[in-house]
Structure formats: structure tokens, C-alpha cells
Amino acid sequence: MCPRSSGRVSKPPAKFGATDPDTAKQGFDDFDAPVSDEGGDGSQSTSVRLRLVGGDKTVDIAGTTGSGCGHAEMHALHQALTTHRALFESASSRTLTCTEKPCCFQCSVILGLLDIDAGEATNKSKKPMGSTEWGASAEVKAYVTEQTGVPFEQIAAVRGYPS
Numbered sequence: 151m152c153p154r155s156s157g158r159v160s161k162p163p164a165k166f167g168a169t170d171p172d173t174a175k176q177g178f179d180d181f182d183a184p185v186s187d188e189g190g191d192g193s194q195s196t197s198v199r200l201r202l203v204g205g206d207k208t209v210d211i212a213g214t215t216g217s218g219c220g221h222a223e224m225h226a227l228h229q230a231l232t233t234h235r236a237l238f239e240s241a242s243s244r245t246l247t248c249t250e251k252p253c254c255f256q257c258s259v260i261l262g263l264l265d266i267d268a269g270e271a272t273n274k275s276k277k278p279m280g281s282t283e284w285g286a287s288a289e290v291k292a293y294v295t296e297q298t299g300v301p302f303e304q305i306a307a308v309r310g311y312p313s
């Protein structure tokens with residue numbers, strides 16, 4: 151389950167229509183998976199694994215769709231930030247494995263920006279999400295904004311690899 155957190159933090163919303171293609175491009179390029187559109191119909195992956203390794207500790211987090219936290223990748227990230235935050239931040243290795251289909255453009259951007267490595271047989275797609283909703287939990291949004299200095303919404307508003 152993924153309980154919605156009460157959005158108490160009052161921050162001015164990102165300007166409507168503002169996007170940051172440079173940050174999105176950087177994130178996508180930094181996610182070290184091969185680009186492949188095979189099976190990349192813009193639909194979401196259904197299950198992924200995020201492995202955190204720090205010291206002698208290894209934690210595998212399973213991300214799934216239908217959790218209310220967005221794509222499986224964003225669900226795994228949500229759990230890492232809420233349940234394994236200390237390990238996530240101190241981990242020597244953070245690897246996202248998604249073998250079923252390529253990580254969509256939006257997820258790849260976020261994973262790259264947060265220095266998460268791509269696991270074996272994990273690909274990424276430059277294709278936009280089409281009409282499918284894409285989003286992340288409040289915790290993930292806040293963390294991405296904090297780490298990049300760019301409002302999450304401005305990154306998320308970039309749909310598909312900037313040409």
C-alpha cells in the first residue's frame with residue numbers, strides 16, 4: 151500500500167507550462183541502460199527490483215504497478231525513501247533491474263538524476279508516455295526536487311527525449 155501523505159509543505163507551485171528539458175535530458179543520459187524500444191509501447195513495466203547495498207547490508211525492494219505510487223520504478227523508489235531511507239542515502243550501490251520491458255522515458259530520467267544504476271538486461275526507452283498518466287509519490291517528488299534543485303513538475307513535464 152502507498153498511503154498518500156498530507157501535503158503540508160507550502161511551496162509555490164511550479165509555473166504552469168514550465169519545463170526543464172536540459173535536466174530531463176541529463177537524467178536520461180545518466181541512466182546507464184542501453185536505449186531500446188523493443189516492447190516499449192509506452193506502457194508501464196509491471197515489476198522491478200531496486201537493490202540497495204551498503205556495507206554488509208543488501209536490501210531488495212520490489213516495485214509494482216497499481217500501488218498508487220506511479221510506475222513500478224517510482225513505487226520502488228517510494229519505498230526506498232520511506233522504508234529504507236538511511237540505507238538508500240548511504241548505499242554504495244543502488245541498482246534498478248527491470249527486465250520485462252524498457253523503463254519509460256520519465257522513469258529513466260528520474261533514476262538517472264538520482265544516480266541509480268541500471269541492472270542487467272535493463273533497457274530504457276526514449277519514447278514519451280503517450281496519454282498515460284505518469285507521476286510519483288509526494289516523497290519521491292520532494293526528494294527529486296531537493297536533489298536536483300529543479301521542481302519535480304518541471305522535469306516531469308518533459309515528455310519524451312528532447313530533440
Ligand SMILES: [Zn+2]
Pocket residue numbers: 194195221222223253254255256257258
Ligand atoms: Zn515508467
